[in-house]
Amino acid sequence: MTLAGGCRCGAVTYRSTTDLPLAVYACHCQHCQAWSGSSFALHALLPADAFTLEGPLTEYAYEDQGVRSRHHLCATCHTRIYNTTSAAPGLWVLRAGTLHERAALSPVAHIWIQHKQPWLNLPAGIPAWPESPTPEAFAAALSTAGQPASNP
Template identity: 50%
Template sequence: MTVSGACECGAVAYAIKDGPLHVYACHCLNCQTRSGSAFAEHAMVQDDAFDCVGSVVEFRRAADGMQFTEVFCQECHTRLYNRNSMLPGMVFLRAGTLQCSQQLGPMAHIWTSRKQAWVTLPDGIPTFEHSPSPEEFGVAVAAALERSAR
């Protein structure tokens, strides 16, 4: 399955091959502040499955001992994705820019210790008080695949 997305003005568009996409919601304070919202929806995508066209601007910042590169549309400044120095082969997509974002429910909720009180999480979806380890995240992905196969 190939899925696609774009910034608000459409000057930057991307396609991702080899779905499914594993969208997760991050409720950390950083995501709340940077998105100006209650939480952020991300999807991890392998670099070689990600094809993005259009002019972008990059913003680099350091946090938690890592280097982050955030990528925006040059025209409308929609934030499309970021990369970090810990996982160089990965794109961390802003899942709200996906065309099919309405059909993708988060397969995990992370940093629920910072979750806003009014946000009610669905039953049966893994939650993590902080960042899960790669192993824990892998278990959540496997559970999501099993749910979608049912």
């Protein structure tokens, strides 16, 4: 399906120029908790060159343990739309909650669950890792995962 979304205030919108499979995962790390102001963040890894984006962006970049990340936010309302990372060149780490069709997003993997909020019970049978999985294991989980119910 083509994917489309935008920020809280509507100044920034994006859409994919092609049909893309969507596999959403939840990150329970402490960065994501602080950044989202919530218990975890919903992300999707998608090809950067498959998207067009309109509207004013601002950027926050940092380096952590040799990995460089650049986060792209609406310059007006500061909703984070996506980030890029040197650990996954050419991909958007999309904030899946910015998708217009987000009502049925169900994570197909959970990472950094050593920091998972204790009240949160994860469903059985969904791949989960205490920290980051290996790229190979993560790619396998994302690629074999089921698609959202709305996707034929």
